[in-house]
Amino acid sequence: MLSVAESDIQKKAQSVPPGTFRHTVLLAAKRFKSTWAELGKLLVQVRDEAQFEQWGYPSFEAYCLKELHIKKQTALKLTRSFSFLAKHEPPEELEAQEFPQKAPPFEVVEVLADAADRGQLSPSEYRSLRDSIWNEEKPANELKREFTERFPRPPPEPPPESLQVRKLAQMTRKLASELSGCRRVPSAIAERASALADDMEELSAGVTNA
Incomplete structure (x- = not known):
C-alpha cells in the first residue's frame, strides 16, 4: 500500500x-x-x-x-x-x-x-x-x-553565560512556585526559595544587560 x-x-x-x-x-x-x-x-x-x-x-x-x-x-x-x-x-x-x-x-x-x-x-x-x-x-x-x-563531530560549543543564567533563573522561579504550592513544605522554606528566585532574576537581568 x-x-x-x-x-x-x-x-x-x-x-x-x-x-x-x-x-x-x-x-x-x-x-x-x-x-x-x-x-x-x-x-x-x-x-x-x-x-x-x-x-x-x-x-x-x-x-x-x-x-x-x-x-x-x-x-x-x-x-x-x-x-x-x-x-x-x-x-x-x-x-x-x-x-x-x-x-x-x-x-x-x-x-x-x-x-x-x-x-x-x-x-x-x-x-x-x-x-x-x-x-x-x-x-x-x-x-x-x-x-x-x-571523523568525529566536534563537541558543541557551550551556550552563552547569559543564557545559562537565564535558564537557571527560570528553573529557580519554577521551583519556588512549586514549593509555595505544596502544603507539606514549611512557609519558611518556600520564602527562601522565592527570595533566591528574586536574586537569580536580578542576576540574570544584570548579565543580559552587561
Missing part, C-alpha cells in the same frame, strides 16, 4: 507531462530510498537552475516540501551528499547508467560529506578509502560507525 506521500507524488506525476524534467524528478522522489543518488543529482539541478520557479514555487525548499514531500533538512542532505560525490568522483562515473543503483549507501556518504565540510576529510583521504565505500560486501551500518569514529 502506498503511503500518503507516495500517493500524492503519484497523483502529481499523473498531472505532469511524461518525459518532462519535472516528471522525471517526481518519479525519482517516489523511489529515492533505493536510489538516493538519482534524486540527489536531480535536486542539485533543480536548485542550481532554479527550475522550481518555472513550476510555481517561491523557493527550492517549498518545492521539495509541497511537491515531493521532502523536508528541508532531507533535501539539504541529499544535495550535499550528491555534491560531495560529484566533487570527488570523475564525471563519467556519475553519468553511467548504472550509477544510481551502485552508488554508496546514503548514510555513509552523508557522514563523509559532513566530515569534508568540517575540513576533516581531504581529497587524498577520500581516495584512500574510496574502495571501501563502493564495496557492497561491507554493511552500510559498519561503514557508518567506522567513519563516524574516524
Whole structure:
C-alpha cells in the first residue's frame, strides 16, 4: 500500500507531462530510498537552475516540501551528499547508467560529506578509502560507525553565560512556585526559595544587560 506521500507524488506525476524534467524528478522522489543518488543529482539541478520557479514555487525548499514531500533538512542532505560525490568522483562515473543503483549507501556518504565540510576529510583521504565505500560486501551500518569514529563531530560549543543564567533563573522561579504550592513544605522554606528566585532574576537581568 502506498503511503500518503507516495500517493500524492503519484497523483502529481499523473498531472505532469511524461518525459518532462519535472516528471522525471517526481518519479525519482517516489523511489529515492533505493536510489538516493538519482534524486540527489536531480535536486542539485533543480536548485542550481532554479527550475522550481518555472513550476510555481517561491523557493527550492517549498518545492521539495509541497511537491515531493521532502523536508528541508532531507533535501539539504541529499544535495550535499550528491555534491560531495560529484566533487570527488570523475564525471563519467556519475553519468553511467548504472550509477544510481551502485552508488554508496546514503548514510555513509552523508557522514563523509559532513566530515569534508568540517575540513576533516581531504581529497587524498577520500581516495584512500574510496574502495571501501563502493564495496557492497561491507554493511552500510559498519561503514557508518567506522567513519563516524574516524571523523568525529566536534563537541558543541557551550551556550552563552547569559543564557545559562537565564535558564537557571527560570528553573529557580519554577521551583519556588512549586514549593509555595505544596502544603507539606514549611512557609519558611518556600520564602527562601522565592527570595533566591528574586536574586537569580536580578542576576540574570544584570548579565543580559552587561
